[in-house]
Amino acid sequence: MISTLPSIDEMYQALLDKNSHYEGVFIAGVKTTGIFCRPTCSARKPKYENVEFFRSTKDALSNGYRACKVCRPMKSYHSAPDWLVPLLKEVESYPTKKWKDYELSQLGYSPSRVRRYFKKTHGITFQAYLRMSRINEAFLKIKEGQTVTQSAFEQGYDSLSGFSDTFKNMTGFSPGTQGQIITINRIPTPLGPMMIGVTDEGLCLLEFTDRKMLETQIEVLKKRMQSEMITGKHPMIDNTAKQLQEYFEGKRKSFDIPLAVPGTDFQQKAWNALMKIPYGTTRSYKQQADVVGDVKAVRAVARANGENKISIIIPCHRIIGSDGSIVGYGGGIHRKQWLLKHEFENQ
Incomplete structure:
Protein backbone atom coordinates (compact mmCIF):
# COMPACT_ATOMS: atom_id res chain seq x y z
CA MET A 1 0.00 0.00 0.00
CA ALA A 138 -4.41 -12.56 -21.07
CA PHE A 139 -3.59 -13.06 -17.38
CA LEU A 140 -7.30 -13.03 -16.54
CA LYS A 141 -8.10 -15.62 -19.22
CA ILE A 142 -5.37 -17.88 -17.91
CA LYS A 143 -6.72 -17.39 -14.41
CA GLU A 144 -10.27 -18.24 -15.47
CA GLY A 145 -8.97 -21.46 -16.99
CA GLN A 146 -7.59 -22.53 -13.64
CA THR A 147 -10.91 -23.89 -12.37
CA VAL A 148 -10.49 -27.46 -13.61
CA THR A 149 -6.87 -27.57 -12.52
CA GLN A 150 -7.66 -26.21 -9.07
CA SER A 151 -10.35 -28.85 -8.55
CA ALA A 152 -7.73 -31.51 -9.26
CA PHE A 153 -5.53 -30.13 -6.51
CA GLU A 154 -8.48 -30.11 -4.12
CA GLN A 155 -9.05 -33.80 -4.86
CA GLY A 156 -5.64 -34.68 -3.46
CA TYR A 157 -3.03 -34.05 -6.19
CA ASP A 158 0.15 -32.58 -4.75
CA SER A 159 2.08 -32.10 -8.00
CA LEU A 160 1.36 -30.47 -11.33
CA SER A 161 2.25 -33.76 -13.00
CA GLY A 162 -0.44 -35.60 -11.07
CA PHE A 163 -3.50 -34.69 -13.05
CA SER A 164 -2.64 -35.63 -16.62
CA ASP A 165 -6.18 -36.52 -17.65
CA THR A 166 -7.69 -33.30 -16.32
CA PHE A 167 -4.98 -31.22 -17.96
CA LYS A 168 -5.44 -33.10 -21.25
CA ASN A 169 -9.13 -32.18 -21.26
CA MET A 170 -8.19 -28.54 -20.77
CA THR A 171 -5.25 -28.20 -23.15
CA GLY A 172 -5.40 -31.08 -25.58
CA PHE A 173 -2.18 -32.79 -24.49
CA SER A 174 -0.77 -34.51 -21.43
CA PRO A 175 1.95 -32.99 -19.26
CA GLY A 176 5.21 -34.90 -19.42
CA THR A 177 4.58 -36.13 -22.95
CA GLN A 178 3.94 -33.41 -25.51
CA GLY A 179 4.07 -30.52 -23.10
CA GLN A 180 3.99 -29.30 -19.52
CA ILE A 181 2.44 -26.69 -17.30
CA ILE A 182 3.95 -23.32 -16.57
CA THR A 183 2.55 -21.90 -13.34
CA ILE A 184 2.51 -18.10 -13.46
CA ASN A 185 1.79 -15.36 -10.97
CA ARG A 186 2.80 -11.83 -10.06
CA ILE A 187 5.23 -10.87 -7.34
CA PRO A 188 5.79 -7.33 -6.00
CA THR A 189 9.21 -5.67 -6.03
CA PRO A 190 10.43 -2.14 -5.22
CA LEU A 191 10.73 -1.55 -8.98
CA GLY A 192 7.22 -2.70 -9.80
CA PRO A 193 5.37 -6.01 -10.17
CA MET A 194 7.04 -8.87 -12.00
CA MET A 195 5.43 -11.77 -13.83
CA ILE A 196 6.96 -15.08 -12.84
CA GLY A 197 6.63 -18.47 -14.51
CA VAL A 198 7.91 -21.81 -13.22
CA THR A 199 7.73 -25.50 -14.02
CA ASP A 200 8.59 -28.34 -11.67
CA GLU A 201 12.08 -28.22 -13.21
CA GLY A 202 12.85 -24.56 -12.70
CA LEU A 203 12.24 -20.86 -13.25
CA CYS A 204 11.46 -20.02 -16.88
CA LEU A 205 10.07 -16.47 -16.76
CA LEU A 206 10.75 -13.41 -14.62
CA GLU A 207 9.92 -10.07 -16.22
CA PHE A 208 8.51 -6.71 -15.21
CA THR A 209 4.84 -6.63 -16.16
CA ASP A 210 5.20 -3.47 -18.23
CA ARG A 211 8.16 -4.77 -20.25
CA LYS A 212 7.96 -4.21 -23.98
CA MET A 213 7.52 -7.43 -25.99
CA LEU A 214 6.39 -9.39 -22.92
CA GLU A 215 3.46 -10.83 -24.87
CA THR A 216 5.83 -12.06 -27.57
CA GLN A 217 8.19 -13.54 -24.99
CA ILE A 218 5.32 -15.47 -23.41
CA GLU A 219 4.19 -16.91 -26.74
CA VAL A 220 7.75 -17.91 -27.68
CA LEU A 221 8.20 -19.57 -24.28
CA LYS A 222 4.94 -21.53 -24.58
CA LYS A 223 5.86 -22.71 -28.05
CA ARG A 224 9.42 -23.74 -27.18
CA MET A 225 8.34 -25.59 -24.07
CA GLN A 226 5.14 -26.97 -25.67
CA SER A 227 3.35 -25.67 -22.63
CA GLU A 228 0.19 -24.02 -21.42
CA MET A 229 0.00 -21.63 -18.51
CA ILE A 230 -2.12 -21.52 -15.39
CA THR A 231 -2.06 -19.07 -12.52
CA GLY A 232 -1.46 -20.53 -9.12
CA LYS A 233 0.95 -21.21 -6.29
CA HIS A 234 4.19 -23.15 -6.49
CA PRO A 235 7.07 -23.59 -4.01
CA MET A 236 9.53 -22.25 -6.58
CA ILE A 237 7.52 -19.03 -6.90
CA ASP A 238 7.69 -18.58 -3.12
CA ASN A 239 11.43 -19.31 -3.10
CA THR A 240 12.12 -16.87 -5.94
CA ALA A 241 10.06 -14.14 -4.27
CA LYS A 242 11.99 -14.68 -1.02
CA GLN A 243 15.39 -14.52 -2.70
CA LEU A 244 14.39 -11.43 -4.70
CA GLN A 245 13.31 -9.71 -1.49
CA GLU A 246 16.70 -10.50 0.04
CA TYR A 247 18.39 -9.13 -3.08
CA PHE A 248 16.47 -5.87 -2.94
CA GLU A 249 17.26 -5.56 0.77
CA GLY A 250 20.97 -5.84 -0.06
CA LYS A 251 21.27 -9.17 1.78
CA ARG A 252 21.77 -11.42 -1.27
CA LYS A 253 24.36 -11.20 -4.03
CA SER A 254 23.70 -14.47 -5.86
CA PHE A 255 20.76 -16.79 -6.46
CA ASP A 256 20.44 -20.55 -6.15
CA ILE A 257 17.22 -21.05 -8.09
CA PRO A 258 17.15 -23.78 -10.76
CA LEU A 259 16.49 -22.42 -14.24
CA ALA A 260 14.54 -24.00 -17.08
CA VAL A 261 15.21 -21.61 -19.94
CA PRO A 262 14.92 -22.93 -23.50
CA GLY A 263 17.16 -21.32 -26.11
CA THR A 264 19.62 -21.92 -28.91
CA ASP A 265 23.18 -23.00 -28.15
CA PHE A 266 24.40 -19.45 -28.75
CA GLN A 267 21.73 -17.96 -26.49
CA GLN A 268 22.67 -20.40 -23.72
CA LYS A 269 26.33 -19.37 -24.06
CA ALA A 270 25.38 -15.69 -23.91
CA TRP A 271 23.19 -16.19 -20.85
CA ASN A 272 25.84 -18.29 -19.11
CA ALA A 273 28.33 -15.47 -19.75
CA LEU A 274 25.92 -13.07 -18.05
CA MET A 275 25.75 -15.34 -15.02
CA LYS A 276 29.53 -15.10 -14.66
CA ILE A 277 29.51 -11.32 -14.19
CA PRO A 278 30.08 -10.69 -10.47
CA TYR A 279 27.61 -8.73 -8.39
CA GLY A 280 28.33 -5.02 -8.43
CA THR A 281 30.42 -5.09 -11.60
CA THR A 282 29.72 -4.49 -15.28
CA ARG A 283 30.89 -5.75 -18.65
CA SER A 284 30.58 -4.41 -22.18
CA TYR A 285 28.92 -6.31 -25.01
CA LYS A 286 32.36 -6.80 -26.51
CA GLN A 287 33.67 -8.34 -23.29
CA GLN A 288 30.64 -10.62 -23.12
CA ALA A 289 31.21 -11.68 -26.74
CA ASP A 290 34.80 -12.52 -25.85
CA VAL A 291 33.60 -14.78 -23.02
CA VAL A 292 31.15 -16.45 -25.41
CA GLY A 293 34.10 -17.20 -27.71
CA ASP A 294 33.54 -14.84 -30.62
CA VAL A 295 34.68 -11.27 -30.08
CA LYS A 296 33.02 -10.27 -33.35
CA ALA A 297 29.57 -11.46 -32.24
CA VAL A 298 28.68 -8.25 -30.40
CA ARG A 299 25.34 -7.75 -32.15
CA ALA A 300 24.39 -11.41 -31.75
CA VAL A 301 25.19 -11.17 -28.03
CA ALA A 302 23.03 -8.05 -27.74
CA ARG A 303 20.12 -9.86 -29.41
CA ALA A 304 20.53 -12.84 -27.09
CA ASN A 305 20.50 -10.52 -24.09
CA GLY A 306 17.28 -8.98 -25.35
CA GLU A 307 15.71 -12.43 -25.54
CA ASN A 308 16.63 -13.26 -21.95
CA LYS A 309 13.39 -13.99 -20.08
CA ILE A 310 14.87 -14.06 -16.56
CA SER A 311 15.50 -10.51 -15.35
CA ILE A 312 17.91 -9.79 -12.47
CA ILE A 313 18.77 -13.46 -11.86
CA ILE A 314 20.32 -13.69 -15.34
CA PRO A 315 21.82 -10.21 -14.94
CA CYS A 316 21.71 -8.57 -18.35
CA HIS A 317 21.45 -5.27 -16.46
CA ARG A 318 25.20 -5.58 -15.82
CA ILE A 319 25.99 -5.05 -19.51
CA ILE A 320 26.87 -1.49 -20.47
CA GLY A 321 28.26 0.27 -23.52
CA SER A 322 32.00 0.20 -24.28
CA ASP A 323 32.12 3.89 -23.37
CA GLY A 324 30.48 3.23 -20.01
CA SER A 325 27.04 4.45 -21.07
CA ILE A 326 23.85 2.87 -19.70
CA VAL A 327 22.43 1.32 -22.85
CA GLY A 328 19.16 -0.47 -23.59
CA TYR A 329 17.35 -2.67 -21.08
CA GLY A 330 14.01 -4.41 -21.61
CA GLY A 331 12.77 -3.42 -18.17
CA GLY A 332 13.57 0.24 -18.78
CA ILE A 333 16.72 2.33 -18.42
CA HIS A 334 15.51 3.74 -15.09
CA ARG A 335 15.40 0.23 -13.62
CA LYS A 336 18.83 -0.62 -15.00
CA GLN A 337 20.29 2.49 -13.40
CA TRP A 338 18.62 1.61 -10.09
CA LEU A 339 19.90 -1.99 -10.14
CA LEU A 340 23.48 -0.99 -10.94
CA LYS A 341 23.48 1.68 -8.22
CA HIS A 342 21.92 -0.77 -5.74
CA GLU A 343 24.60 -3.41 -6.39
CA PHE A 344 27.46 -0.90 -6.34
CA GLU A 345 26.34 0.43 -2.95
CA ASN A 346 25.87 -3.04 -1.44
CA GLN A 347 29.05 -4.79 -2.59
Missing part, protein backbone atom coordinates in the same frame (compact mmCIF):
# COMPACT_ATOMS: atom_id res chain seq x y z
CA ILE A 2 1.10 3.57 -0.66
CA SER A 3 1.75 5.32 2.65
CA THR A 4 0.34 8.62 1.38
CA LEU A 5 -3.12 7.15 0.81
CA PRO A 6 -5.93 7.61 3.35
CA SER A 7 -6.76 4.63 5.56
CA ILE A 8 -8.38 1.61 3.93
CA ASP A 9 -11.55 2.12 5.98
CA GLU A 10 -11.80 5.74 4.85
CA MET A 11 -11.30 4.84 1.18
CA TYR A 12 -13.79 1.98 1.33
CA GLN A 13 -16.42 4.24 2.83
CA ALA A 14 -15.73 6.83 0.13
CA LEU A 15 -16.22 4.10 -2.48
CA LEU A 16 -19.56 3.10 -0.93
CA ASP A 17 -20.65 6.74 -0.80
CA LYS A 18 -19.43 7.48 -4.36
CA ASN A 19 -17.73 10.47 -2.79
CA SER A 20 -16.47 12.81 -5.50
CA HIS A 21 -14.06 14.51 -3.08
CA TYR A 22 -11.83 11.43 -3.40
CA GLU A 23 -11.53 11.62 -7.17
CA GLY A 24 -7.83 11.71 -7.97
CA VAL A 25 -6.95 10.47 -4.48
CA PHE A 26 -7.24 6.72 -5.04
CA ILE A 27 -8.20 4.01 -7.50
CA ALA A 28 -10.04 0.89 -6.31
CA GLY A 29 -9.16 -2.56 -7.63
CA VAL A 30 -11.82 -5.28 -7.33
CA LYS A 31 -10.12 -8.63 -6.80
CA THR A 32 -13.10 -10.76 -7.84
CA THR A 33 -13.56 -9.12 -11.24
CA GLY A 34 -10.05 -7.91 -12.01
CA ILE A 35 -11.20 -4.37 -12.82
CA PHE A 36 -10.28 -1.00 -11.33
CA CYS A 37 -12.66 1.89 -10.71
CA ARG A 38 -12.72 5.52 -9.74
CA PRO A 39 -14.25 6.38 -6.30
CA THR A 40 -17.54 7.54 -7.85
CA CYS A 41 -18.21 4.37 -9.86
CA SER A 42 -21.91 3.48 -9.97
CA ALA A 43 -21.35 -0.27 -10.37
CA ARG A 44 -22.30 -2.67 -7.59
CA LYS A 45 -19.93 -2.26 -4.67
CA PRO A 46 -17.59 -5.12 -3.75
CA LYS A 47 -17.12 -6.52 -0.27
CA TYR A 48 -14.48 -4.92 1.92
CA GLU A 49 -12.12 -7.90 1.68
CA ASN A 50 -12.33 -7.92 -2.12
CA VAL A 51 -10.93 -4.41 -2.66
CA GLU A 52 -7.40 -3.05 -2.75
CA PHE A 53 -6.53 0.58 -3.30
CA PHE A 54 -3.95 2.28 -5.48
CA ARG A 55 -2.68 5.80 -5.89
CA SER A 56 -3.00 5.86 -9.69
CA THR A 57 -4.37 4.07 -12.74
CA LYS A 58 -0.77 3.16 -13.58
CA ASP A 59 -0.38 1.30 -10.28
CA ALA A 60 -3.66 -0.54 -10.84
CA LEU A 61 -2.62 -1.58 -14.35
CA SER A 62 0.78 -2.71 -13.10
CA ASN A 63 -0.92 -4.96 -10.56
CA GLY A 64 -3.03 -6.75 -13.15
CA TYR A 65 -6.31 -4.81 -13.20
CA ARG A 66 -8.31 -3.67 -16.24
CA ALA A 67 -10.24 -0.42 -16.58
CA CYS A 68 -13.92 -0.51 -15.61
CA LYS A 69 -16.29 0.13 -18.53
CA VAL A 70 -18.87 1.73 -16.24
CA CYS A 71 -16.86 4.57 -14.69
CA ARG A 72 -14.07 4.62 -17.31
CA PRO A 73 -11.17 5.53 -15.00
CA MET A 74 -8.79 6.04 -17.92
CA LYS A 75 -10.63 9.28 -18.61
CA SER A 76 -9.77 12.26 -16.47
CA TYR A 77 -12.43 13.00 -13.85
CA HIS A 78 -13.93 15.92 -15.71
CA SER A 79 -14.09 13.75 -18.86
CA ALA A 80 -11.51 13.35 -21.55
CA PRO A 81 -11.08 16.13 -24.13
CA ASP A 82 -13.55 15.93 -26.98
CA TRP A 83 -10.87 15.11 -29.53
CA LEU A 84 -9.87 11.96 -27.61
CA VAL A 85 -13.31 10.50 -26.80
CA PRO A 86 -13.79 8.57 -30.10
CA LEU A 87 -10.39 6.91 -29.71
CA LEU A 88 -11.10 5.86 -26.12
CA LYS A 89 -14.36 4.27 -27.29
CA GLU A 90 -12.46 2.38 -29.99
CA VAL A 91 -9.94 1.11 -27.45
CA GLU A 92 -12.72 -0.04 -25.11
CA SER A 93 -14.44 -1.86 -27.98
CA TYR A 94 -11.26 -3.65 -29.08
CA PRO A 95 -9.18 -4.18 -25.91
CA THR A 96 -6.73 -6.63 -27.51
CA LYS A 97 -5.99 -4.55 -30.61
CA LYS A 98 -2.41 -3.41 -31.12
CA TRP A 99 -2.74 0.20 -32.24
CA LYS A 100 0.12 1.46 -34.35
CA ASP A 101 1.11 5.09 -34.77
CA TYR A 102 0.28 5.01 -38.46
CA GLU A 103 -3.23 3.75 -37.64
CA LEU A 104 -3.73 6.66 -35.25
CA SER A 105 -2.57 9.03 -37.97
CA GLN A 106 -5.00 7.49 -40.46
CA LEU A 107 -7.83 8.20 -38.01
CA GLY A 108 -6.75 11.81 -37.73
CA TYR A 109 -4.90 11.61 -34.40
CA SER A 110 -1.43 12.89 -33.67
CA PRO A 111 0.44 9.97 -32.00
CA SER A 112 2.59 12.41 -30.05
CA ARG A 113 -0.49 14.29 -28.79
CA VAL A 114 -2.13 11.04 -27.65
CA ARG A 115 1.11 9.99 -25.99
CA ARG A 116 1.41 13.30 -24.12
CA TYR A 117 -2.18 13.11 -22.86
CA PHE A 118 -1.73 9.61 -21.42
CA LYS A 119 1.63 10.49 -19.93
CA LYS A 120 0.28 13.62 -18.26
CA THR A 121 -3.02 12.10 -17.09
CA HIS A 122 -2.01 8.54 -16.20
CA GLY A 123 1.78 8.53 -15.97
CA ILE A 124 2.22 6.09 -18.86
CA THR A 125 2.27 6.35 -22.62
CA PHE A 126 -0.65 5.24 -24.78
CA GLN A 127 1.31 2.25 -26.07
CA ALA A 128 2.31 1.23 -22.52
CA TYR A 129 -1.36 1.37 -21.51
CA LEU A 130 -2.36 -0.84 -24.45
CA ARG A 131 0.45 -3.29 -23.71
CA MET A 132 -0.40 -3.59 -20.01
CA SER A 133 -4.11 -3.96 -20.78
CA ARG A 134 -3.45 -6.84 -23.18
CA ILE A 135 -1.21 -8.59 -20.66
CA ASN A 136 -3.83 -8.19 -17.93
CA GLU A 137 -6.55 -9.52 -20.23
